[in-house]
Amino acid sequence: MNKIKIATRGNSYQVIIGYKVSKYLSHELRDKKIFFITDKNVYKLHKETIDRIYASCKQKEVYTFTATEKNKNFNELEKILNQLTIKNFQRDSIIVAIGGGIVGDIAGFAAAIFMRGIKFIQLPTTLLAAVDSSVGGKTGINYKGTKNLIGSFHQPSLVLADTGFFDTLPKEEIICGIGEIIKYGFISTTKMFDFISDNFQKVLDLDYFVIDRIVAESIRIKGAVVKADEKELGLRKILNFGHTFAHAFEVSSGHKIKHGQAVIIGIACALILSKNKHLIKADEFNRAIQLIDKVKPFVLINGINKNDLIQIMMRDKKNRDGKIKFVLLKSIGEVLIDVEARDSEILKAINSALELFKDKNEIV
Ligand SMILES: NC(=O)c1ccc[n+]([C@@H]2O[C@H](COP(=O)([O-])OP(=O)(O)OC[C@H]3O[C@@H](n4cnc5c(N)ncnc54)[C@H](O)[C@@H]3O)[C@@H](O)[C@H]2O)c1
Structure with a gap:
């Protein structure tokens, strides 16, 4: 305990x-x-x-x-x-x-x-x-x-x-949990990232020793962030890594895509946008995407309407001055908040991410 x-x-x-x-x-x-x-x-x-x-x-x-x-x-x-x-x-x-x-x-x-x-x-x-x-x-x-x-x-x-x-819990719900768990891996430390990456299969198999440790560590990370910024004025925004994209996927699919699974694709979009904007180095990006590759086979996505996505993102609570704000990555554990992007950059990142998941997709 x-x-x-x-x-x-x-x-x-x-x-x-x-x-x-x-x-x-x-x-x-x-x-x-x-x-x-x-x-x-x-x-x-x-x-x-x-x-x-x-x-x-x-x-x-x-x-x-x-x-x-x-x-x-x-x-x-x-x-x-x-x-x-x-x-x-x-x-x-x-x-x-x-x-x-x-x-x-x-x-x-x-x-x-x-x-x-x-x-x-x-x-x-x-x-x-x-x-x-x-x-x-x-x-x-x-x-x-x-x-x-x-x-x-x-x-x-x-x-x-x-x-x-x-x-x-059915496997698809365990994968949803893994969506938020990998988020902590990206935004916290390389130690957490490596632990998740090394123990991915054990989480999937509900190995309780690993589950207890990963749940506790995730809550410790979230607790520290919430203590520093309870009302999300600054630091807490890092917990939204991947979520601007994820919420748009969920809404555009009429909630056919589950939140946690949308977060996984959302994180892939955020990583690709970070790379395309030259914010993350190639070797760090490759390391990050390897974790997405491990999770990818278990993600089920369908019903995304690509035409709606920017429109939905425009209504995101985190936007300011009528601009969509993203949480992106410089390296594992180094997070950038309030990053703006042009619509063309956003759509390019989405297209590349969906390409990664293409055998899992039924895009409208
Ligand atoms: N408040 C926050 O900080 C915060 C953070 C992340 C996500 N969320 C929200 O959480 C929601 C997603 O949560 P979720 O993934 O737990 O979804 P959920 O509550 O819909 O549960 C997912 C499914 O699992 C089933 N289920 C629940 N417990 C089960 C169990 N023990 N065994 C078998 N089935 C079980 C449910 O009936 C449901 O069908 C979203 O609405 C998201 O926006 C909120």
């Missing part, structure tokens, strides 16, 4: 990582009124574990929904807020999110705005949510075709990353 403390200006909390650590939750929930939000799919797969958690609290309500990008919306949020209101939840009540990033993002946002903010606890059940979305306090929903357009920064009060949930 690993314990990591995340410290932000207004709040500090523990992230506990390990097999079956969700059993520690009952202690936190005793004597509190709890609103559980979970994903139908996760409940079905982990009924016994989740029922045990429910049974540990006397006062509770349960809200279960189908976690999809299309349901990460106002309608679902309103239903949650409605239940919190009619069931008389109060300022000292706690929301507990049990699920992947979609459950965590919407539950966290409900907690951020109900009564101007109540406590919430994250139990990430996907690898992606454990290494990334459950930590750092970004919460929100998709709005009018833009990912995470409406949201708030609201830190959880506890994160329990129970790796036992991963036992039922």
